[in-house]
Amino acid sequence: MAKAAVGSGGADSSVADQLRELGLKNSNVLVRMAESGQLLELKCEMPQCYHHKGRGVFDPVVKQRTKWAPSRDHYPILKSAGGKLGPENVRLSHIECNQRDHLRRRQIGVLLADDKSLEVIAETLNRRNVPPFHGTNRWTAAMVRKAYVS
Numbered sequence: 001m002a003k004a005a006v007g008s009g010g011a012d013s014s015v016a017d018q019l020r021e022l023g024l025k026n027s028n029v030l031v032r033m034a035e036s037g038q039l040l041e042l043k044c045e046m047p048q049c050y051h052h053k054g055r056g057v058f059d060p061v062v063k064q065r066t067k068w069a070p071s072r073d074h075y076p077i078l079k080s081a082g083g084k085l086g087p088e089n090v091r092l093s094h095i096e097c098n099q100r101d102h103l104r105r106r107q108i109g110v111l112l113a114d115d116k117s118l119e120v121i122a123e124t125l126n127r128r129n130v131p132p133f134h135g136t137n138r139w140t141a142a143m144v145r146k147a148y149v150s
Helices: 015-021 029-035 095-113 118-127 141-149
Strands: 070-074 090-094
Touching (some): 015 029, 029 070, 090 095, 095 118, 118 141
Antiparallel strands (some): 070 090
């Protein structure tokens, strides 16, 4: 089981307990999902995780949240498309991973709506210096498609 950045979470601790140790309240959908056996590991579930220490490390939830604190990502139906914050439409993420994913989708969506090809979108993102997936240095058409549909 993944360990959180704080608390005594570990093999003897449930995912719900680990989330509570990070500062999430019992009413949080992620805690409720973990208690119901719908969240099996404390790890970022985004297609691309950018935390330099890995998917399983989260900062505690404090008044001013850090970019590595846990976040509820609306998935598969985005909040902007009417997605609700329920167990059927949520995955665990880091705030930073969630925000990067959202910004990329929004930029790609606007270009798709303008009937741009995936190749043209990749060139546009490269020209705008939009960071591509972790571990790569340039956007490709295939990467654009993956970023938009994942």
